[in-house]
Amino acid sequence: MEFKHQATVTLAEVAEAAGVGESTVSRVLRNHGSFSGKTRERVMAAVERLGYVPNRIAGTLASTGSRLVAFVIPSLSNIVFPDVLRGASAVLEENRYQAVFSVTDYDPGKEEALAAAMLAWRPAAVMLAGCEHTEGTVKMLRASGCRVVELLDLDGDALDIAVGFSNRAAGRESAAFLLKRGYRRIGYVGHDLNRDTRAGKRFSSFCETLAAHDAPLVAREILPGASSVENGRLGLERLLARTTDLDAVYFSNDDMALGGYFHCLAKGIAIPSKLAIFGYNGLDIGRATPQPLSTIRTPRVATGEIAAQLVVTNAPPQAVDLGFELIEGATA
Amino acid sequence: MEFKHQATVTLAEVAEAAGVGESTVSRVLRNHGSFSGKTRERVMAAVERLGYVPNRIAGTLASTGSRLVAFVIPSLSNIVFPDVLRGASAVLEENRYQAVFSVTDYDPGKEEALAAAMLAWRPAAVMLAGCEHTEGTVKMLRASGCRVVELLDLDGDALDIAVGFSNRAAGRESAAFLLKRGYRRIGYVGHDLNRDTRAGKRFSSFCETLAAHDAPLVAREILPGASSVENGRLGLERLLARTTDLDAVYFSNDDMALGGYFHCLAKGIAIPSKLAIFGYNGLDIGRATPQPLSTIRTPRVATGEIAAQLVVTNAPPQAVDLGFELIEGATA
DNA sequence: ATGAAAGCGCTAACAA
DNA sequence: TTGTTAGCGCTTTCAT
Numbered sequence: 235m236e237f238k239h240q241a242t243v244t245l246a247e248v249a250e251a252a253g254v255g256e257s258t259v260s261r262v263l264r265n266h267g268s269f270s271g272k273t274r275e276r277v278m279a280a281v282e283r284l285g286y287v288p289n290r291i292a293g294t295l296a297s298t299g300s301r302l303v304a305f306v307i308p309s310l311s312n313i314v315f316p317d318v319l320r321g322a323s324a325v326l327e328e329n330r331y332q333a334v335f336s337v338t339d340y341d342p343g344k345e346e347a348l349a350a351a352m353l354a355w356r357p358a359a360v361m362l363a364g365c366e367h368t369e370g371t372v373k374m375l376r377a378s379g380c381r382v383v384e385l386l387d388l389d390g391d392a393l394d395i396a397v398g399f400s401n402r403a404a405g406r407e408s409a410a411f412l413l414k415r416g417y418r419r420i421g422y423v424g425h426d427l428n429r430d431t432r433a434g435k436r437f438s439s440f441c442e443t444l445a446a447h448d449a450p451l452v453a454r455e456i457l458p459g460a461s462s463v464e465n466g467r468l469g470l471e472r473l474l475a476r477t478t479d480l481d482a483v484y485f486s487n488d489d490m491a492l493g494g495y496f497h498c499l500a501k502g503i504a505i506p507s508k509l510a511i512f513g514y515n516g517l518d519i520g521r522a523t524p525q526p527l528s529t530i531r532t533p534r535v536a537t538g539e540i541a542a543q544l545v546v547t548n549a550p551p552q553a554v555d556l557g558f559e560l561i562e563g564a565t566a
Numbered sequence: 567m568e569f570k571h572q573a574t575v576t577l578a579e580v581a582e583a584a585g586v587g588e589s590t591v592s593r594v595l596r597n598h599g600s601f602s603g604k605t606r607e608r609v610m611a612a613v614e615r616l617g618y619v620p621n622r623i624a625g626t627l628a629s630t631g632s633r634l635v636a637f638v639i640p641s642l643s644n645i646v647f648p649d650v651l652r653g654a655s656a657v658l659e660e661n662r663y664q665a666v667f668s669v670t671d672y673d674p675g676k677e678e679a680l681a682a683a684m685l686a687w688r689p690a691a692v693m694l695a696g697c698e699h700t701e702g703t704v705k706m707l708r709a710s711g712c713r714v715v716e717l718l719d720l721d722g723d724a725l726d727i728a729v730g731f732s733n734r735a736a737g738r739e740s741a742a743f744l745l746k747r748g749y750r751r752i753g754y755v756g757h758d759l760n761r762d763t764r765a766g767k768r769f770s771s772f773c774e775t776l777a778a779h780d781a782p783l784v785a786r787e788i789l790p791g792a793s794s795v796e797n798g799r800l801g802l803e804r805l806l807a808r809t810t811d812l813d814a815v816y817f818s819n820d821d822m823a824l825g826g827y828f829h830c831l832a833k834g835i836a837i838p839s840k841l842a843i844f845g846y847n848g849l850d851i852g853r854a855t856p857q858p859l860s861t862i863r864t865p866r867v868a869t870g871e872i873a874a875q876l877v878v879t880n881a882p883p884q885a886v887d888l889g890f891e892l893i894e895g896a897t898a
Numbered sequence: 899a900t901g902a903a904a905g906c907g908c909t910a911a912c913a914a
Numbered sequence: 915t916t917g918t919t920a921g922c923g924c925t926t927t928c929a930t
Contacts, residue, residue, distance in 0.1 A: 255917040292907035310652040320642040500856040524832040624923035
């Protein structure tokens with residue numbers, strides 16, 4: 235089944251070849267402890283000659299402290315989590331940490347199973363999306379004693395470290411912006427909210443804010459499945475078929491919003507005079523459309539970077555609010 | 567620095583608690599070898615009671631065969647490699663393999679360093695993009711004895727396993743399609759080709775095909791840095807400023823092509839009558855634009871799936887051509 | 899069906 | 915500065 239390693243060079247062989255003890259080789263290789271320059275030369279020469287590659291599995295076991303960081307993320311279908319991974323991996327690589335990942339498909343049960351599998355690797359930290367997890371996940375994570383970092387959502391109690399921003403605030407500010415612009419008959423197009431709890435939080439506080447200003451949500455169209463440009467397009471088409479007098483639509487994210495935008499372009503619906511469009515995420519593509527997308531830009535790469543930084547420095551438990559930026563754009 | 571594990575439950579403690587030997591616990595947990603139903607019960611009860619989480623670091627070391635698969639990928643900035651990872655991770659998770667990754671930024675030297683770091687984890691396989699690697703990388707990979715999978719490019723000699731398609735063929739077919747459509751004054755807008763060798767291969771065979779049909783490339787605009795929608799837009803703007811009589815433009819990928827498409831929308835350039843646009847990748851978003859993007863769809867998720875499948879089944883060395891699909895679209 | 903014991907390749911005291 | 919020696923927590927013969 236798995237690969238059986240063929241005659242790999244071991245540290246003992248390097249020690250033998252260099253004519254020194256094993257621990258000396260270990261010290262030289264990790265540049266830790268003391269050894270003479272001469273010894274160093276001999277060891278490095280032997281390493282070179284034999285083509286020795288240290289075995290970090292063995293090293294980790296012996297030192298009972300790993301440099302693995304485990305990511306348990308909901309999805310790789312859009313750029314959001316790749317952005318987080320990108321930010322984190324840059325920092326982790328600099329610090330000789332190794333990133334491990336698995337994908338939950340927004341399924342809390344799967345999150346629990348995958349987190350358990352991750353823990354078996356004894357990672358230095360487990361990074362998860364958001365702060366809603368099953369009881370089992372929480373219990374297991376707590377018991378593991380490893381660092382836990384919750385990403386991209388600050389609306390809840392952090393287990394250990396949390397890095398991100400408030401999704402509720404994002405929903406609120408989106409609503410406030412549309413109201414300030416004078417829109418009163420507002421609709422919503424979203425993807426499956428039961429699974430994506432962060433989108434759900436944005437939506438509910440969006441609605442609350444509208445209601446508090448006497449302009450309650452007029453209509454909504456929720457599509458099953460993941461967010462996508464095509465679903466955004468389809469959602470807006472359906473929403474407009476049912477509701478003719480909307481003046482603005484809030485989308486669960488930019489992918490969905492771009493779909494809506496394309497629908498308007500295709501149907502000749504004037505934006506924003508006839509219909510305003512507002513998204514979430516602040517994807518680069520939304521800045522290059524003929525009319526820049528009105529949206530909220532989230533610090534995804536920075537979230538990954540900061541999270542990784544806190545882990546490698548073994549920072550104390552804390553919640554880091556990176557905030558977000560409202561992009562006025564030209565579609566609202 | 568790293569986290570020191572606090573009092574973790576070990577297999578020995580489970581054995582003690584269950585009143586059996588360590589090897590018995592090991593057998594039960596891996597469901598391998600023989601043991602009585604009664605013993606099984608007792609072991610599982612102890613596992614449950616103590617909250618035992620097996621240590622795969624120790625397990626891997628003892629069995630000298632790992633279930634780690636290492637991905638050394640160029641970028642996480644667009645959806646291409648996340649798609650590959652997504653396909654692979656689904657298969658790997660089913661088979662209880664674990665994915666590890668790091669990002670090279672299209673730098674061959676960094677690829678070598680990261681591949682070396684990966685090898686230290688003694689993975690079952692290393693997955694790389696394309697088939698151009700430094701001599702050092704090749705030598706190291708060969709010596710490692712672990713499986714090597716080269717992804718998304720079949721134009722070269724595979725080290726071990728290769729899964730993907732021919733980028734040269736993609737460039738060729740793109741050119742043939744534009745010529746068949748009657749375009750003769752064709753330009754190119756691309757990103758840094760020295761780094762992205764696959765885009766470079768597409769471009770060169772695209773040019774060769776044009777030249778072979780007496781319609782050599784008229785102009786090109788190469789932007790430094792990574793591909794992006796904004797760069798595509800900027801690139802087309804610059805190209806058109808210099809060259810007024812183009813009838814079609816080939817882009818290094820869909821991100822770039824969408825930028826060009828948006829530029830035309832914004833400037834009122836009629837597509838495809840005044841200018842045709844052709845991309846590469848077949849991103850979902852290109853299907854939802856008012857005019858579907860003319861492009862080549864690549865099997866990114868399938869590439870990941872097949873690659874993972876071959877690794878978990880320990881398949882013999884081979885090159886798997888998944889092909890690609892030309893999408894006529896409406897922009898060319 | 900089960901247990902004892904010898905490693906897997908390294909790190910980390912502790913001596914020297 | 916260096917070598918010796920225990921483990922780290924498992925898997926895997928090999929007996930029983």
